[in-house]
Amino acid sequence: MTALAKLIDTVGETARDLWRRGWAERNAGNLSYRLSPEDLSGTELGEEPWQELGAHLPDVAGKAFLLTATGSFFRNLEVRPGRGDETVQSRDLGVIEIDESGSRYRALWGYQGGGGPTSELPPHLRIHAARIRTDQQKDRAILHTHPTNLIALTYALPLTTHDLTRLLWEMHTECIVVFPMGCGFLDWRLPGSEEQARATEKVFEKRTLAVWEQHGAVAIGPDFKTAFGLIETAEKAAEIYLIAAALGPISCRLSTTQLTALAEKFGVEPDPEILGQGG
Ligand code: 13P
Ligand code: ZN
Secondary structure (H helix, E strand, O other): OOHHHHHHHHHHHHHHHHHHOOOOOOOOOEEEEEEOHHHHOOOOOOOOOOEEOOOOOHHHOOOEEEEEEOOOOHHHHOOEOOEOOHHHHHHHEEEEEEOOOOOEEEEEEEOOOOOOEOOOHHHHHHHHHHHHHOOOOOOOEEEEEOOHHHHHHHHHOOOOHHHHHHHHHHHOOOHHHHOOOOOEEEOOOOOOOHHHHHHHHHHHOOOOEEEEOOOEEEEEEOOHHHHHHHHHHHHHHHHHHHHHHHHOOOOOOOOHHHHHHHHHHHOOOOOHHHHOOOO
């Protein structure tokens, strides 16, 4: 089994988990992974024509990425261990490389049947660029999905990064430990646009998790399980908040004192601009 096939197995498991949670309706969501040369060893690669990125991204120049195809269904990406379906994988996934100038890409593998990478290639590449530029190169796996409760919050409440992070931290003990740098909040922007990509890139210079207003969540980690865990934890807190709010006024939340104690016990350093304010 090649290194790429092994990685695709973890993609299948992640896609299955997302779909079963109800966060990946139809073609909702997309994912990417920054590949090392070793990840591609043993895989037969082709070379499709170069295409313009429409942006100059020197931080990802010369790098290769595995990305879901636009329109692909996470439901179809499920790969049962030992029963990989090559046809599904190479239609719904592909590998691209960025040229040495950081301005063009071409497919090296997959996207069979004329497909191409996710329509949200711009935010994916810019999130990878942000992590590389800020020397957080261990982060390779990006997940974007549509978690119901987090999205509902963005319809119900006027939010900022500070307010959303406080809400999530205060409504579930795990949150400050799992995402001490907080959850970025981004106003609605057209999915896949340069505007959305640039705003998201800025957030990921500092954080590993963000919510796109009226759209979904996006997270990065060293692997897909870590990125999944970030979204899962934030989504749980959002669910607790919505259930508690439905029962009546929320009567208690974790205080700054409690949050500080949690951070100390678990050895994390929360964003001081967020922990320093609030109740
Ligand atoms: P793609 O099918 O192009 O990846 O789009 C899915 C999505 O969730 C857009 O926000
Ligand atoms: Zn989406």
